[in-house]
Amino acid sequence: MKLSRGEEVWLIASFGMILIFMFITGYQTFALGMGPPSHQETIDPQQVDETAPFDNPGVKKIADNEYEVVMTLQLFNFTPAEIEVPAGSTVHFILTSKDVTHGFQVADTNINAMVMPGYIQKITQTFDEPGNYLVLCNEYCGAGHQAMSTTIKVTE
Amino acid sequence: MELVKKIEMNVKKNVSLGVSPQDAKLSKTYLLVSFIALLLGGVLGLLQGLNRAGLLQLPPWLNYYQVLTAHGVLLVLVLTAFFTIGYFYAALSHTLGGLLPKVRKMAWIGFFMKTAGLVMAVVPILKNDASVLYTFYPPMAASPLFYIGLVFIVLGVWMCAFGSFLSVAHWRKQHKGEHIPILAFFATGVFVLLFFGSIPVAVEVFIIIPWAFGWIDTINVMLSRTLFWAFGHTLVNIWYLTAVSAWYVTVPKIIGGKRFSDTLTRVVIILLVIMNIPGGFHHQIVDPGISEEIKYMHVFMSLAISFPSLMTAYAMFAVFERTGREKGGRGLFGWLKKLPWGDVRFLAPMIAMIAFIIGGAGGIAQTTNQLNQVVHNTMWVVGHFHITVGTSVILTFFGISYWLVPLVSKRTLTQNMNRLGIIQTIIWTVGMIFMAISMHWIGLLGSPRRTSYTTYGDHATALSWDPYLFLIAIGGTLLFIGVLLQVYIVLNLMFWAPKGETEFPIADSDPKDGKTPYWTEKWGRWIVIMLLLVAMGYVIPIVDFIMNAPPGSPPFRTW
Numbered sequence: 044m045k046l047s048r049g050e051e052v053w054l055i056a057s058f059g060m061i062l063i064f065m066f067i068t069g070y071q072t073f074a075l076g077m078g079p080p081s082h083q084e085t086i087d088p089q090q091v092d093e094t095a096p097f098d099n100p101g102v103k104k105i106a107d108n109e110y111e112v113v114m115t116l117q118l119f120n121f122t123p124a125e126i127e128v129p130a131g132s133t134v135h136f137i138l139t140s141k142d143v144t145h146g147f148q149v150a151d152t153n154i155n156a157m158v159m160p161g162y163i164q165k166i167t168q169t170f171d172e173p174g175n176y177l178v179l180c181n182e183y184c185g186a187g188h189q190a191m192s193t194t195i196k197v198t199e
Numbered sequence: 200m201e202l203v204k205k206i207e208m209n210v211k212k213n214v215s216l217g218v219s220p221q222d223a224k225l226s227k228t229y230l231l232v233s234f235i236a237l238l239l240g241g242v243l244g245l246l247q248g249l250n251r252a253g254l255l256q257l258p259p260w261l262n263y264y265q266v267l268t269a270h271g272v273l274l275v276l277v278l279t280a281f282f283t284i285g286y287f288y289a290a291l292s293h294t295l296g297g298l299l300p301k302v303r304k305m306a307w308i309g310f311f312m313k314t315a316g317l318v319m320a321v322v323p324i325l326k327n328d329a330s331v332l333y334t335f336y337p338p339m340a341a342s343p344l345f346y347i348g349l350v351f352i353v354l355g356v357w358m359c360a361f362g363s364f365l366s367v368a369h370w371r372k373q374h375k376g377e378h379i380p381i382l383a384f385f386a387t388g389v390f391v392l393l394f395f396g397s398i399p400v401a402v403e404v405f406i407i408i409p410w411a412f413g414w415i416d417t418i419n420v421m422l423s424r425t426l427f428w429a430f431g432h433t434l435v436n437i438w439y440l441t442a443v444s445a446w447y448v449t450v451p452k453i454i455g456g457k458r459f460s461d462t463l464t465r466v467v468i469i470l471l472v473i474m475n476i477p478g479g480f481h482h483q484i485v486d487p488g489i490s491e492e493i494k495y496m497h498v499f500m501s502l503a504i505s506f507p508s509l510m511t512a513y514a515m516f517a518v519f520e521r522t523g524r525e526k527g528g529r530g531l532f533g534w535l536k537k538l539p540w541g542d543v544r545f546l547a548p549m550i551a552m553i554a555f556i557i558g559g560a561g562g563i564a565q566t567t568n569q570l571n572q573v574v575h576n577t578m579w580v581v582g583h584f585h586i587t588v589g590t591s592v593i594l595t596f597f598g599i600s601y602w603l604v605p606l607v608s609k610r611t612l613t614q615n616m617n618r619l620g621i622i623q624t625i626i627w628t629v630g631m632i633f634m635a636i637s638m639h640w641i642g643l644l645g646s647p648r649r650t651s652y653t654t655y656g657d658h659a660t661a662l663s664w665d666p667y668l669f670l671i672a673i674g675g676t677l678l679f680i681g682v683l684l685q686v687y688i689v690l691n692l693m694f695w696a697p698k699g700e701t702e703f704p705i706a707d708s709d710p711k712d713g714k715t716p717y718w719t720e721k722w723g724r725w726i727v728i729m730l731l732l733v734a735m736g737y738v739i740p741i742v743d744f745i746m747n748a749p750p751g752s753p754p755f756r757t758w
Contacts (some may be wrong), residue, residue: 046463050513057509068498068567078491079484079568085749088420099595118757124633143755144336150645150660151336155572159420161749162487167385170753177660181333181576181647183264184338184758189653 055163064121080156088160091115102126103116104135110134116158119187121178127196130173134195138164146181159181172196223607225306227515227693229285230604232314234689240273241682243658247677253652263651264330264758269321273586276352277317279438282596284309284359285384286441289607291363292378293703295370302362309358316351325409330758332649335407337423340754341350343411345728346404353397353404360390378715379587381464382705385444386723389437396433396476397731399426410754415425417751421488421744423462425480430739432479435588436504439555440471442595444513444547449599452706453544457524459514460707465719467514470507473729477736479506484571484703493740494568501566508559515552544612544704545621547598550628551591558587560640579642586635594627597685601736602701611699616688623688627681634674641667691699 046054061137072078096113100122103111108131115122116138128134138147140160148155149168156166170176178192243266249255250263257263288306290602292298319667322344323329325421329341363386367379379387403426411416447464451457480497483489523534561583564570574580599621605612642648646664655661718724 046624049516050517053513054506054510057506063282064502065499067234068569072491072495072568077569079494079572080487081489081491081494082487083490083747085488085747087750088752090748102253104461119757126558126618141462142756143339143752144424147577148647153569153572155575155577156577157483157486159424159487160422160752166486175659177655177658179647181265181650183649184756186262186264186330187757188264189650189651190655191360192653192655192658193653194658 045140050139056096066133072129073163077125080164082163082165085161086163088142096137097139100115102128105135108132109142112136114138114147115141116145116147116180116191118185119180121180121191121193125192125196126193127198128170129153129198131169131171133167133169136165138166143184144182145184145191146179147177148181150177151180155181173197173199202647208621219292219297220286221303223301223609225310226285226289226292226603227607228310229281229288230600230607230682230689231693232687233281233285234600236273236277236281237682239665239684240270240680241686243267243270243273244682245679246677248672251650251691252263252672253665254669256718259443262327262330264332264649264757267323268332269324272320272324272750275333275435275584279434279441279588279592280313280352280356283389283438283441284356286596286599286603287363287382287389288359289603290382290444291366291386291481291705294382294705295366299369300560302366305358305365306571307363309355309673312351312355312358312666314355316348316355317347318352319351321348321536327758330667331690336427337407337410337418338752338755338756340407340411343408345500346408346411349404349431350401350408351402354497356393356397362395363390375549376717378461378717378720380449380705381458381708382444383467385440386466388472389440389444391722391729392433392437392440392472392475395733396430398430402426402432403430413754417518417753419744419748420752421486422736422741422748424486425483425737426739428479428482428518430479431474432482433476433586435592436475436478438473438588438592438634440468442548442551442592443467443471443511443601445595446552447552448706449602449704450515450545450548450706451518451543452524452601452704454519454522454539456525456706456708457709459518459709460712462712462715462719463510463514465615465715469719469725470510471504471657473508473725473732474503476729476733477501479574480736480740481566481571484566484568485561485575489740490743491568497736498567499628502563505563508555512552512556512559539624541621543617544598546621547624548595550600550624553593554586554590554594558591558653563586574642574649577642577725578638578646578648581637581648582635582638582642585631585638590627590631590635594624597623597627600685600689602704604689605696606698606701606703608693608696609698610692611701612692613653613696615726616691616696619684619688623681623684626677626684630677630681632674632676633670633677637670637674639665641671665693684723 100113105111138158140158144183145158147158154168156164157162178193323342329345331339331341388543403423409415477500481501520534523537528534530538565574
């Protein structure tokens with residue numbers, strides 16, 4: 044087996060590209076805290092309504108320009124359905140499912156997380172631009188899946 | 200006299216080296232089922248494309264997700280599995296000198312098990328008792344019959360895998376110290392992956408069945424999901440490896456060239472086999488319950504698979520350039536003109552390879568943590584697998600069918616069918632360009648996958664997707680025409696084309712490449728390394744899912 048010069052260059056470049064991808068991904072994940080939503084707390088999926096903090100879902104202001112949203116996902120809606128925050132707010136979402144696997148996605152942002160029964164998922168986003176953001180379930184969850192949506196109002 | 204007899208025997212043996220009539224019948228049956236699945240899956244695909252664009256309301260007795268479940272099962276499971284087995288069994292028969300009678304019997308038993316399993320799985324889908332999509336994530340629970348059907352499909356695939364191992368083992372015993380023929384080497388890689396890759400889903404289904412019957416109350420949702428993806432992504436890579444076998448072995452022959460280095464070809468196969476199974480984890484990058492460190496390791500395990508594919512990209516274009524230049528092509532790109540663009544057996548797999556450049560690049564992008572979060576579960580992913588499985592794999596399978604179907608039917612490819620095939624390839628390509636580009640783009644805009652037509656209460660963002668959904672419907676319509684043409688061509692080549700002999704195109708290796716080292720043949724070693732990598736990828740998360748499991752979930756029927 045002998046590699047041609049061209050092939051050597053190609054393979055070294057290929058391997059280099061993979062390393063560059065790994066470096067950037069690792070740097071963003073561990074140094075900049077941009078890792079994917081990976082919260083590891085568990086919950087009894089049949090006792091969500093009785094378990095804190097999901098016994099009291101809603102929007103809570105925790106600091107200047109900082110909000111916490113405790114949210115449950117269930118067939119085929121989100122609780123709370125009404126979310127309103129001023130522009131520039133950082134919002135921490137704490138999510139779980141009361142039944143099947145759902146997805147939590149907010150169009151025009153990078154919010155995208157799986158929300159599974161038995162697990163508490165967390166994701167944070169700063170909303171800089173005012174607008175009416177579309178929140179939708181992006182994991183097939185049943186006959187009403189296409190209707191499972193709400194909005195987040197970000198006011199001026 | 201003795202000598203004459205001996206020569207006659209040899210001639211006879213050489214003839215039987217072609218696919219024997221009984222082996223031909225086996226492959227032909229597999230291919231027939233695969234193209235029937237293409238037809239049915241194509242009809243369902245058209246319905247979906249039109250519904251998703253808001254152009255077609257499905258009748259009340261037909262649910263979008265039911266259609267989607269059947270589309271997925273038929274195209275990504277049945278079409279592909281039956282084609283792969285039909286193709287590789289023809290290759291085993293051809294290159295190993297006919298199938299052993301017991302192997303042929305195993306392949307038939309496998310055929311009937313898969314068909315029976317398929318019927319069991321499709322009946323509940325038709326009755327709307329299994330609208331759980333082909334990923335069937337618990338705690339959505341389908342009718343138990345659906346899962347029992349899946350068990351039979353897996354067992355049928357295993358029969359065929361064991362049959363292939365027996366064939367190769369038998370051949371090796373009689374050819375000590377020789378390398379197994381390259382297509383048999385590919386077949387071994389594919390069946391090793393099919394066997395080991397489907398173990399996780401078999402375990403998953405065995406956990407689900409008693410739960411679906413109600414004998415146990417709850418199920419571990421994360422464990423099921425992880426076991427599914429250990430299988431799910433391996434599966435699509437198996438279809439890809441099957442397509443790759445044609446790129447390395449049959450396409451060079453069709454263009455009148457030699458194979459790329461035999462050693463490197465075998466190394467690519469070995470790498471794709473040992474690194475494949477842990478790659479499935481990148482489907483879970485935005486899942487809860489898995490630490491960022493584990494996810495980071497899996498980014499590497501996924502990206503690593505791109506390395507053998509990049510080797511393949513080089514190899515293929517090297518073969519094209521060398522062959523084009525030998526035929527007198529000059530200048531930087533003159534060799535391109537010397538390639539047989541008018542031969543559909545070349546054109547279809549060539550476009551498939553070009554599509555893989557795009558599909559592979561998209562795959563590398565979406566397998567990394569942050570980029571995955573942008574596109575996870577959006578239409579981008581649907582665009583991705585329509586360009587990888589739907590174009591790279593399927594156009595290669597179509598390209599194979601133009602010689603394999605006449606070969607096993609003792610017929611020939613006519614000029615007319617070749618021309619129709621070229622038209623088919625162009626329609627498929629244009630349809631996929633419409634469909635895949637729109638899907639990728641609309642995914643970036645946030646449109647979710649696996650969702651019937653919706654405007655989310657006339658939300659402006661959702662309404663802005665509509666023009667792209669219309670383009671997807673145009674693509675889907677073109678693809679449906681492509682499906683009809685392809686099924687017609689295959690039926691023609693199988694039953695009506697003029698009788699004759701068709702060659703099994705296997706290119707010779709280049710004598711300049713030297714001898715392939717024998718360590719490539721040590722399959723036992725490769726399997727051990729593969730299992731070590733699987734353990735590296737999966738032991739920690741799976742132990743974690745079991746030891747730190749939340750209370751389980753009861754079954755839900757949500758459709």
